[in-house]
Amino acid sequence: MERIRSSEITPEHVYLSRRRFMRLGALALGSMALAGCGGQLGDVISQRAAGDSSRPQAAAEDNASATPDVKRDELGNPANSLETISTYNNYYEFTEDKEGVAQLAANFKAEPWKVTVSGLVSNPRTYDIDDLRRKFDQEERIYRLRCVEGWSMVIPWLGFPLAKLLKEVQPKAEAKYVRFESLLDPAQYPNQGPFSLYPWPYTEGLRLDEAMHDLTLMVTGLYGKPLPNSNGAPLRLAVPWKYGFKSIKAIVKIELVAEQPKTLWNTLAPHEYGFYSNVNPQRPHPRWSQATERRIGESGRRPTLMFNGYEKQVADLYAGMDLQANY
Numbered sequence: 001m002e003r004i005r006s007s008e009i010t011p012e013h014v015y016l017s018r019r020r021f022m023r024l025g026a027l028a029l030g031s032m033a034l035a036g037c038g039g040q041l042g043d044v045i046s047q048r049a050a051g052d053s054s055r056p057q058a059a060a061e062d063n064a065s066a067t068p069d070v071k072r073d074e075l076g077n078p079a080n081s082l083e084t085i086s087t088y089n090n091y092y093e094f095t096e097d098k099e100g101v102a103q104l105a106a107n108f109k110a111e112p113w114k115v116t117v118s119g120l121v122s123n124p125r126t127y128d129i130d131d132l133r134r135k136f137d138q139e140e141r142i143y144r145l146r147c148v149e150g151w152s153m154v155i156p157w158l159g160f161p162l163a164k165l166l167k168e169v170q171p172k173a174e175a176k177y178v179r180f181e182s183l184l185d186p187a188q189y190p191n192q193g194p195f196s197l198y199p200w201p202y203t204e205g206l207r208l209d210e211a212m213h214d215l216t217l218m219v220t221g222l223y224g225k226p227l228p229n230s231n232g233a234p235l236r237l238a239v240p241w242k243y244g245f246k247s248i249k250a251i252v253k254i255e256l257v258a259e260q261p262k263t264l265w266n267t268l269a270p271h272e273y274g275f276y277s278n279v280n281p282q283r284p285h286p287r288w289s290q291a292t293e294r295r296i297g298e299s300g301r302r303p304t305l306m307f308n309g310y311e312k313q314v315a316d317l318y319a320g321m322d323l324q325a326n327y
Ligand SMILES: Nc1nc2c(c(=O)[nH]1)N[C@H]1C(S)=C(S)[C@@H](COP(=O)(O)O)O[C@H]1N2
Pocket: 012, 085, 088, 089, 090, 091, 092, 093, 145, 146, 147, 148, 182, 202, 230, 231, 232, 243, 244, 245, 246, 247, 248, 249, 250
C-alpha cells in the first residue's frame, strides 16, 4: 500500500471549512476551528516548500513497475493498484476524509440502479445499469486522473464512450450542454445530513462537444471488474483532461440543456472551480500552484501537463478560447 502524506495536498473543501468557521463564529468553537485552519495553512506552506525542484523517483512498490504485465497508460505510466485506487478517494457525500470513504461506502446499494437521460432529446430514456452494460461494449481505457488538489493517479477504467449513449437519445438542435446529477440519499450518505453545507446533490456539466468527445467515458468498472463503491458505483464519468471533480460519481440523471448548467463546485466557489476546469499548469488555483502534482505511489512531484497530457486530442475543442478567462 502506498504511503500518502496528506501534508502534500490542499483539500478542495478548505474554502468550505473557512466558510463554516465564519458562519459558526462562536467562541466556544473558535479554538477547534482554528486548529483545523492552522493545519490547512500548514498544508499549503509545506506544499509550496516541496516546490517544483524534487524529481519524481521511480514508481513506488505499489505500482509494481518492475512487474512486466503491469497496465500502463499510453505514456508508459504504470497504473496504480486496485487497492490504492479504491481506498484513496474524494467522495464528499460520505466524508471529506479520503482514507475514510471506502469503509463508509462498503454497504452502499449500487444495485438496482437506474439512470434517466432526458431534457432536450428526441428519445428520452431510463436505463437500468444492466441495460447499459449489455447494450454498450465495455472497453478498457487507462487514464490519468489529476485532482485539482495536486495529486494524480493512473486508473484502468472500464466503460463506454458517453457519445454512444447520447446518440441513442438524439439530442435536439437546441441542446448545447449536458448536466449530470449524482444520487441524493441521506440515508446512505452520512454527509448529506440536515446540517451539511453542500448544495446536494452533486452536479456537474459539460459542453455538448466535450460530452461527445471520444475520451469522455461512462465508467462502469475498473481493473476489469465492477466499479468499487468508493469510486462511484455503479456509474460515473471519466473526463481525463479536466480536474477530477468533473468526473462525477454515482450518476442518476443526465439531462441535455440549452444553457451552461450550475455545478456543485462552481456554485460553492466560482473563482476557484470554473465550469471548464481543464487541467492547466499555467493557471494557478487561487490558493496553490497547479504547475506540479504528486503521482500517488511516487515520491517527489512531477510536472503537470497541459490538458493532463491529452492536449493533442482535445485542444481543438477550445480553439480561439481564452483559457485563462474560461477556466
Ligand atoms: N458524486 C461525487 N462525485 C465526485 C466527487 C464527489 O465528492 N462526489 N469527488 C470528485 C473528485 S474531487 C475527484 S478527484 C474524483 C475522485 O475519483 P476517485 O475517488 O475515483 O479517484 O471524483 C470526483 N467525483
